[in-house]
Amino acid sequence: MIEENIRHLEESARRGDVDAQFNLGVCYRDGRGVEQDQRKAEQWFVEAAAQGHAGAQFGLGVCFELGREVPDYSEAAQWYAKAAQQGYAPAQNRFGLFCEEGKGVTKDLEAAENWYTEAARQGNKLAVQALERLGKCPCERVKARSANPDFKIRK
Numbered sequence: 001m002i003e004e005n006i007r008h009l010e011e012s013a014r015r016g017d018v019d020a021q022f023n024l025g026v027c028y029r030d031g032r033g034v035e036q037d038q039r040k041a042e043q044w045f046v047e048a049a050a051q052g053h054a055g056a057q058f059g060l061g062v063c064f065e066l067g068r069e070v071p072d073y074s075e076a077a078q079w080y081a082k083a084a085q086q087g088y089a090p091a092q093n094r095f096g097l098f099c100e101e102g103k104g105v106t107k108d109l110e111a112a113e114n115w116y117t118e119a120a121r122q123g124n125k126l127a128v129q130a131l132e133r134l135g136k137c138p139c140e141r142v143k144a145r146s147a148n149p150d151f152k153i154r155k
Contacts, residue, residue, distance in 0.1 A: 002033040013044060021048035022056045029059065029067070038067045049079070057083035058091040077104030084115060092119035093127040100130070109134070 006027065012020035025044035028037045042063050048056030061079035064072045077098045083091030096115030099108045113136060119127035131137070 006033045013047070016047075016051075018048050018051045018053045018056075021045075021051075022053050022059070025056060025059055029063070038063065041067070049082075052086070054083040054086040054088035054091065057086075058088055058094070061091065061094065073098070073104030075104070081105075084118075087118075087122075089119040089122040089124040089127070092116070092122075093124050093130065096127065096130060100134070 006024075009020050009024050009027070013024045021044045025041045025048065026032065027034050027041075028044065029041035030036065034040075042060065045056040045059040045063065049060055057079050061076045061083065064076035064079065077095065080091045080095040080098060084095040092115045096112045096119065097103070098105055099115060100112035101107065113131065113134060116127040116130045116134075116136075120131060
């Protein structure tokens with residue numbers, strides 16, 4: 001059954017189905033129903049990311065940050081930023097961390113707070129914890145962001 005599902009997923013992915021490409025990337029990254037293969041995972045994430053799939057863009061960020069012997073933080077930051085700009089909360093949180101720590105980007109605590117706030121607005125618990133760690137009350141930041149339509153995220 002699993003082999004048949006993977007075969008159908010691969011067929012759909014080859015036809016350009018962006019969700020199938022993303023899901024196949026996840027399967028190869030995590031070894032779900034196939035032998036774990038980071039290279040194939042990246043290939044499928046690239047295909048889906050090229051079509052604007054935020055989850056795949058985030059997945060590529062993870063690959064460049066954690067899935068290699070030598071991390072490429074600059075490349076990871078670029079992929080996280082693309083997904084974050086589309087409103088993908090896990091990427092907003094991760095890109096916030098990169099801004100906070102200066103990983104692959106210039107250290108910028110204001111940008112980090114803004115990205116954490118955006119992720120927290122969507123219920124991302126890690127972003128809430130990050131705001132607390134920075135000494136910011138997540139509730140006030142989230143409420144202020146929601147109440148101010150002119151608030152702009154620094155990209």
